[in-house]
Amino acid sequence: MEESLVPLGFRFSPSDEEIVDSFLYPFLVESKPFMSLYNNFIHSCNLFGNNTEPSEIWKKYGGPQLVDTDLYFISKLNKLTPKRMDRRIGNGGTWSETESSKLVHEKVSGNPNPNPIGRKRKFRYENKGSEDHTGWLLDEYSLFDGPKNDYNQRSYDFDFVICRMRKNDRVGIKATNLKRGSQDTEEKKMNTNKKMKKDDQMGSTESSSQQGCSSSPIGGDLVEFDPIDLTIFEENTMADMEQLLGEAWSPSNFENVVSHDVDPIGETQSSQLSNWSQAILNQLLVGV
Structure with missing residues (x-):
């Protein structure tokens, strides 16, 4: 060398x-x-x-x-x-x-x-x-x-x-400073885009969750009742209405309603049936 x-x-x-x-x-x-x-x-x-x-x-x-x-x-x-x-x-x-x-x-x-x-x-x-x-x-x-x-x-x-x-x-x-500044700006832009994407995903998840509120919190579908037909009060006597009310609260009807949902205690259906029966009772009282 x-x-x-x-x-x-x-x-x-x-x-x-x-x-x-x-x-x-x-x-x-x-x-x-x-x-x-x-x-x-x-x-x-x-x-x-x-x-x-x-x-x-x-x-x-x-x-x-x-x-x-x-x-x-x-x-x-x-x-x-x-x-x-x-x-x-x-x-x-x-x-x-x-x-x-x-x-x-x-x-x-x-x-x-x-x-x-x-x-x-x-x-x-x-x-x-x-x-x-x-x-x-x-x-x-x-x-x-x-x-x-x-x-x-x-x-x-x-x-x-x-x-x-x-x-x-x-x-x-x-x-060097310009390059570093450009890199920082690009990094901030990427982080902002990631955050916006994450927020959009979270918003979509919440929207899906809100749409699912039509179902029972436990997973079963709610049993819907038809609106009350008021002509029932015109076609039946007071005695007949009392008999219908008793039948509505019979154990067999209650079990049938509860069996439509996975809710083991039937709280949702019981509440709806109670509202329906209360409406009939209110009509009966009005007619007295």
């Missing part, structure tokens, strides 16, 4: 001053190539005028395998004028500057007012037609060729810059 040129536990995370003073200056002024170790971390790729999406560049140069680090590139500027750069990239996208640039000062121990040696600019990838839209950030480092009287000057002294590209964590967090 080939041994890695990267020392164990090494992380390439240079400061702004180190990028400009220790990498850009030797490369641009002294024409010194990067040490072989750093060639594993600073790749040569033009990030301006490139038709490749940032996510594809990230994948090509091993971004998915990185842990707690970013990708670094030495990139050539695509100049339109000394002050205007063409920053197009991908399929219709561009690197859009997000904030004012800041000066990078030389790192000199004990010097409270170090000289500015370069400039740092911040960009974000924008392309509304791409999934990469706002998902990538770029820090661009440029080198001054000497002391400047006007630090607000926007022109570049050299044609090459070092860029640090990384994912936009805010977009990742937002996408």
